[in-house]
Amino acid sequence: AQKVTQAQTEISVVEKEDVTLDCVYETRDTTYYLFWYKQPPSGELVFLIRRNSFDEQNEISGRYSWNFQKSTSSFNFTITASQVVDSAVYFCALNGGNTGNQFYFGTGTSLTVIP
Amino acid sequence: GAVVSQHPSRVICKSGTSVKIECRSLDFQATTMFWYRQFPKQSLMLMATSNEGSKATYEQGVEKDKFLINHASLTLSTLTVTSAHPEDSSFYICSARGVGQDLPNTEAFFGQGTRLTVV
Numbered sequence: 001a002q003k004v005t006q007a008q009t010e011i012s013v014v015e016k017e018d019v020t021l022d023c024v025y026e027t028r029d030t031t032y033y034l035f036w037y038k039q040p041p042s043g044e045l046v047f048l049i050r051r052n053s054f055d056e057q058n059e060i061s062g063r064y065s066w067n068f069q070k071s072t073s074s075f076n077f078t079i080t081a082s083q084v085v086d087s088a089v090y091f092c093a094l095n096g097g098n099t100g101n102q103f104y105f106g107t108g109t110s111l112t113v114i115p
Numbered sequence: 116g117a118v119v120s121q122h123p124s125r126v127i128c129k130s131g132t133s134v135k136i137e138c139r140s141l142d143f144q145a146t147t148m149f150w151y152r153q154f155p156k157q158s159l160m161l162m163a164t165s166n167e168g169s170k171a172t173y174e175q176g177v178e179k180d181k182f183l184i185n186h187a188s189l190t191l192s193t194l195t196v197t198s199a200h201p202e203d204s205s206f207y208i209c210s211a212r213g214v215g216q217d218l219p220n221t222e223a224f225f226g227q228g229t230r231l232t233v234v
Binding site: 033037042043044045047050091095102103105106107108110 | 158161164210224225226227228230
């Protein structure tokens, strides 16, 4: 079974604080992909990152960084020096890797950055 | 990245009428399209998966006669909500996977979403 768990429903931080959004997944696939998406109030999904199961190297992109730990089935997302524009709902998603496979989304974490 | 255009972005309709939502892949051929529904403050729930030229596969609990999906070409899929009722009010998002130059077939690209309000 495929499942993504985002235990944090809502998080509030003060601007410039760092914040980590947790994501834990379950899958029986040996090859799979993990994603993070940002959904601002307007509703569209903004792609942030894709990581395949064979690449456990952590990634940093500006103020964003991702920590993929296969041993704990986690793919956590950290925003450094948060800004008000980071306020949004963030979704972690899992895909089995085969063409035609659906995405399994977590329930999302609503992040509010207070000025 | 590839672009998926969804139209309309927002629609209000009267109860009992039908509404059609379009999802187009603008610069690649979408061999598979997915339709999701998202209730306020909830996650995206897959409604159905369609492959070009074949019937859509609906998830359990989704009424296929109410949510008609057509994927007649490699660039267009439509979702028609028939005889809409207020409980159908929701945010609908499509996503497309396919083939194209430098396009990873494991990635799906999402439309902007359609906010449907049935009054």
